[in-house]
Amino acid sequence: MSNKFIGQSIKRREDKRFITGKGRYTDDIVLPGMLHAHFVRSPYAHARVSSIDLDEAKAMPGVIAIYTGDDLADVNGVPCGWQVNFRDGEAMREPKHPMLIPTGSTAKHVGDAVAVVIAETKDIAIDAAELVMVEWEELPAVAAPADALLPDAPKVHEQFPDNKAFDWTFGNPIEEVDAAMEKAAHITELEFVNQRVVPNAMEPRAYIGSYDETFDKYTLYTSTQNPHLIRLLMCAFVLGIPEHKVRVVGPDVGGGFGSKIYHYTEEALVTWSSKQLGQPVKWTSDRSEAFLTDAHGRDHATKAEMGFDADGNILGLRIKTVANMGAYLSTFAPAVPTYLHGTLLQGLYTTPKINIDMTCVFTHTVAVDAYRGAGRPEATYLLERLMDLAALEMGRDPAELRFQNFIPPFDGVEQPGYQTQVALQYDSGNYEAVLKRGLEMLAYDDFRKEQAEAAKTNKILGVGFSTYVEACGIAPSAVVGSLGARAGLFESAQVRVQPTGKVSVFTGSHSHGQGHETTFVQVVADKLGIPMDDVDLVHGDSDTIAFGMGTYGSRSLAVGGSAIVKSIDKILEKGGKIAAHKLECAEGDLEYAEGKWTVKGTDKSISFGDVALTAYVPHIYPAGLEPGLDFSSFYDPANFTYPFGCHIAVVEVDKETGKVTLKRMIAVDDVGNVINPMIVDGQIHGGLAQGIGQALFEGTIYDENGQLTNGSYMDYCMPRADDLPMFETDRQVTPCPHNPLGVKGAGEAGAIGSTPAVVNAVIDALWSAGHKPKDILMPLTSERVWQAMN
Amino acid sequence: MQLSGTHVLNAPVGRVWTMLMDPVTLARIVPAVSSLEQIDDNQYKALAEIKMGPVSGSFSGNLSLLNIRENEGYSLHVKQTSKIGNADALINIALKSLDNDQTELTFDGDARLSGLLARTGQRVISGVANTLTKQFFANFDEALIHE
Incomplete structure (x- = not known):
């Protein structure tokens, strides 16, 4: 029997109870x-x-x-x-x-x-x-972020008459960015709204x-x-x-999706x-x-400018954004438009000068906080919309413009990590490869021919690109502490080997759809060389779990999984001492594989189960060694992890009605090592649906009195299966160099990369037919798209 | 929600005015209103049954007449609360005598909605407003014939 579980698409163990209606949710408890x-x-x-x-x-x-x-x-x-x-x-x-x-x-x-x-x-x-x-x-009430700054705007809190929660600048000094922009041969300017969406768990x-x-x-x-x-x-x-x-x-x-x-x-x-x-x-x-x-997501009003030299090299990026915090500051809210957004504005490009100017305001709306991607979708939307628009304006190919400006590959081992202009140091990346693979899947040259043909008809075609990087595996406690976090962002794990060799794993990473009960068990069973049925995962109870910082920011496996690996290492180290004593050899003479310790070069061995039993029945036992086989660990990551990828959308736009049909959605993601490919695909699919939802369907509508006028499923448009094409996904693996599993996190990638790809595709379609809109307000309803052509 | 409408009634302005000032007649011609009870000078308590797309319910509210100008018009202030939301409307009603047998009635106003009414009724609200307006004038015509 093979105990190699890492990398296998093992069906989710938790799904049996979910699909048979036996899940036990809070409302089920009486x-x-x-x-x-x-x-x-x-x-x-x-x-x-x-x-x-x-x-x-x-x-x-x-x-x-x-x-x-x-x-x-x-x-x-x-x-x-x-x-x-x-x-x-x-x-x-x-x-x-x-x-x-x-x-x-x-x-x-x-x-x-x-x-x-x-x-x-x-x-x-x-x-x-x-x-x-x-x-x-x-x-009187105010709902839109930009309106909150008007001189006669209604005040949300009497004591703060300007409605500001805080303002914030990040990146290079503005003078340096201004100087870089002055040298630009072309500046692409874009004003847009990244609209407010409802998480809808x-x-x-x-x-x-x-x-x-x-x-x-x-x-x-x-x-x-x-x-x-x-x-x-x-x-x-x-x-x-x-x-x-x-x-x-x-x-x-x-x-949860953050909410x-x-x-x-x-x-x-x-x-x-x-x-x-x-x-x-x-x-x-x-x-x-x-x-x-429920806390909502996004809600930024932005003006962004990207400067290029005559050859198309990016010279600078200058951004002014007003972000809506809602009426009160929710738990993580201040971090979202700042340290989870401003720090990602390097994107995949070698932009030498970057400055962001952020004003975060109170309004008479429910609080805004992290929603799948949290700040990183907003950063990606901004950068990737600018890149495709710049290509259209300069008459350049959008893929070529990206290749020209990409940060060259670095693995974080032989080559150092990439130091951005916005504080972060990327761990490892290979950006050209994901775009190349995406273009191959698209059959790019053929597509442009088809598009030229379609431009003569009423059903025009467009392609949109989005190449993203995100910061996941949050986060190194000392780093986030210096940035204002009032907590550490480590994770804890306890691995308890029972006397019979069965294993209970206690993790602080809560699972609410991510499939931890499968992936975490795959890791443990693989590392210990025992059957998955011998391992159970316990999570979600503060009386049984030592501590936990929770599940968000694609951190579970990178941080929580790493804590588990630390505990397994301790189990194997102590087990090795017990095994050496029982086998009467030196610890260094042993190797561990397939669930047993073997004296190298011999057939003398002792199984994991026998060592576990010995640990709890320590009759023949190393002097001075404590009984038991049960270890706790806390893991505080050395850096964020930086998954990246390339999303490509192909749309058809009906010129007569403005209706957008998403024809293809290609996603090539690099999330580092993969424990369970099926679960990663599932996470990518779900994220894509939410990202596409924002581009084409979703968005809150507040009236002038601050009433949410689409607060029901009859009025708020969610993406449905028949709105979406079959997703075309592929993966590349650039391992994370600083955590023991080499994993980067996959929970948010789909929602981060897809939104700008879809909007870019619609803009591209319209340009192919001679219309030249810079922006269409999301969601791209038929009416808005039609207006952009008429 | 914007409310407006114009209609020519086949009656002299004096008769239209009298009907507009009479709570019994008003209760009959204002759509959805089932009763109108006078609680003070120019102040009434109203009961109404309304269906708005997915939202329906019975409303009780206060109705007051302001800025009363005989044979010219008045402003109608409606304030109601219910479990499905609140509405606050101010409607200006103006009469213009066209000749001895005809009077033009014009109204325009704004209703502010909140609660469930605002959240889920918004999509169908202009349709509802149009229907109510048509009903109001049809009821008025009918009342003129029968009185």
């Missing part, structure tokens, strides 16, 4: 005596709570309690986990994000909660919430708070991406409960109220609430 919460939310984007009348609601049979902001005046708000100060040194402005809006204060976005009704059933709670009479004084957020008086202990079941992080934030910053008195469990979680990283007010509220009432309290978001209260 505790004895459990009560149900429903929130009374602001129907206005900005309104003062003049008064709240609870009498009628409280009188309803089955209502147990109703809390308002006045009951929670002493409770802190939910904190922000990253601090980015103003360029002049002024500290980042952190308005309190209260649990509930107290009387006399103002709700700051539609959906901001003012009261919570707790009742015997969810239906009673919903009915009673309708009887809570809130007298509102409606106030399939499982809405759900929480159960439960307080056990006997042990003075709380349990929070939460649909989260990082149970330990929620425990830390809720205990230390919100409720002031000691951490050892709180257990946080993230059971099966149906997707379930953050600590939300509802989590703290169910926990707090379970103690007040002495009964468990559950809250499950409905879809409409999810649209209003």
Whole structure:
């Protein structure tokens, strides 16, 4: 039997329970005596709570309690986990994000909660919430980021009249960039909006708070991406409960895409109220609430300029962006437009001078935070739109223009990493190769001939390119600490070998769709040379896992997997001592393979299982060695990892209707070593669908009063299977030189690279027919595309 | 939501004005309104049943008449709250006597929606507004014939 599991497309072990309906999500959990919460939310984007009348609601049979902001005046708000100060040194402005809006204060976005009704059933709670009479004084609101900076814009927080959360400059000094741009023979200028999108995890957020008086202990079941992080934030910053008195469990979680990283007010509220009432309290978001209260993604308004010399070499990049933070600063929000965005603006190019000027503003909208890719899709969109547009403007081939400006290959071992102008040092890269492969798959020369033919008809064709790099495997704690993170970004792992040689692996990386229960087990079984059935993965429970920083930023395998490898190394080292003692040889004479230690050059060996048993029944045992075979490790990465790739979209545009049909989507990704190719393909596919969704279908629409007018699946257009072509994917492998698995991370790549490729393809189609738009606002609806031609 | 409409009614301006000031008549001609109860001078409590695409429900609201100019017009301020959202509308109604038997009624205004009504009803709202406008004038014509 082969124990080589790394690199095999092994079917996901968790899928049996998911596809047979046996997954156990938070809402499936029913505790004895459990009560149900429903929130009374602001129907206005900005309104003062003049008064709240609870009498009628409280009188309803089955209502147990109703809390308002006045009951929670002493409770802190939910904190922000990253601090980015103003360029002049002024500290980042952190308005309190209260649990509930107290009387006399103002709700700051539609959906901001003012009261919570707790009742015997969810239906009673919903009915009673309708009887809570809130007298509102409606106030003017602002929703778009650029509007927030207008002189007479409504103020989100009275104490910050300019609506700025912070501003930020990064890269080379602006004078140097200005000087570089002055020498440019051509400057491509592009003003665009990277629109706000809703993450739309399939499982809405759900929480159960439960307080056990006997042990003075709380349990929070939460649909989260990082149970330990929620425990830390809720205990230390919100409720002031000691951490050892709180257990946080993230059971099966149906997707997050970033939106379930953050600590939300509802989590703290169910926990707090379970103690007040002495009964468990559950809250499950409905879809409409999810649209209003889950943190959204993107929302940048940008002006970008890229300068070229007469030969097409990039000389400089100058950017001004206003980013929307929403009404409050969510957990990771300040990092997204800054250190996860500005640091990626080198792209794959040798651009010598780069400057970004960022203003991050408050608006009367729900908070914006990381959404699949988090800052990196915005950086990629900016760069790749500029590259294709520059090629069109200069009459150059977009692929050729990229080849000319690519950073040459470097493996990070023989050749050093590439030092960018924007702080990061890329670990390894081979950018020409992915574009070459993409062009081969496209059959580029043939395509341009077809396109020329099609330009004479009503169904025109276009091709769009996007070659991206991202920073994953977040992150080296010391580096992010110096950039304002209020936490480390290491990961922990414990590998416990049971006496019979079976293995339990405890990881801080939570799995909510990524397939850790398969890939992590592949790694462990492969390294130990034992069957996968002998290994189980345990995750998502703060009482059984030592610690965990969670799953986001494509970090699970690169950081969490590396922690597991460290523990396995310790297991094998100690096992080797036990084996040498049993085999009466020196440790150095042993080699480990196929699940056993063998004396080199002989057939004398001892199996992994026998060594495990000896460790727990240490009768014949090395002097001074502790019994047991169980090791914990913490892994703090030396650098980010830098996956990269090439995405190519081919579209057909109907000249008469403006309808865009995505004909082909080619993705050549280099995510380093691959543990399970099928799972990586799945991650790429999902990411592509979301990236294409942003380009063609998705986007929030706020009206002039700050009302989200498309807050349902009837109104918010999600990509569907029949909108998408069969994806054509391929891979290249440039291992990560600084983690033991050589992996880089694959969770976000699809969403990062695809969006600009699709938009570029539509622009290219229109140019092929003689129209010359620089930009079309996403999503590229038929009407917008038609307008660009008429 | 913008609301506007113009219609010529076959009645002298005085008669149209009297009907517009009478809560019983108003309750009959304003679409979806089932009752109108006077609570103060020029202030009424209204009950309405409305269906807007995917959203339907019964609304109770306050209706007040402002800026009353006899035989010329008034402003109608409607404020309602319900479990499916809130609406706040200010509609200016103007009468113009064309001759002894004909009066032109013009209205225009703006309704601000919030809550579920704003979130899911928006797509169909202009269609609903058009339907309601047509119904209002048809009801008015009918009331003139029957009274």
